[in-house]
Amino acid sequence: MSEGKRREFWLQGMATGLPAALDCVKQFSETDFTAELPKIDIPVLVVHGEDDQIVPIAASALKTVELLPQATLKVVPEGPHGLVGAFEETFNGALLEFVRS
Structure with a gap:
């Protein structure tokens, strides 16, 4: 990962208020949307890093x-959480392929 990308993540983290960040973690860890997923009736692309x-x-x-x-x-393959750095091109390629299909 480039130094520029590291600094960008740091800046995003510093721009986020602590209460908002904690609320976000709480919602992501405690909210269950599994019952809603089968109701989604449009094509959906799920992209995930293998090494998240x-x-x-x-x-x-x-x-x-x-x-x-x-x-x-x-x-x-070998993708981390967030798919940053070199993985951004892979993500963008997958997204374009999905949209064009």
């Missing part, structure tokens, strides 16, 4: 695509 240490793929993307009726899963 924050939200493991088995606990999220693999379960999500089972519940979405029209899901397309793109697993990014």
Whole structure:
């Protein structure tokens, strides 16, 4: 990852207020949308890094695509959480391919 990308993440973190960040973590960790996923009736692209240490793929993307009726899963080999740096091109390519299909 480039020094510029590291600084960008730092800046984003510093621009976020602590109460908002804590509320965000609470919502992400305690809100369960699994009942709503089968109701989504449009094509959905799910992109996930294979090496996501924050939200493991088995606990999220693999379960999500089972519940979405029209899901397309793109697993990014060795991809981290957020798919930053060199992985951005892979993400953008997957997104363009999905939109064009």
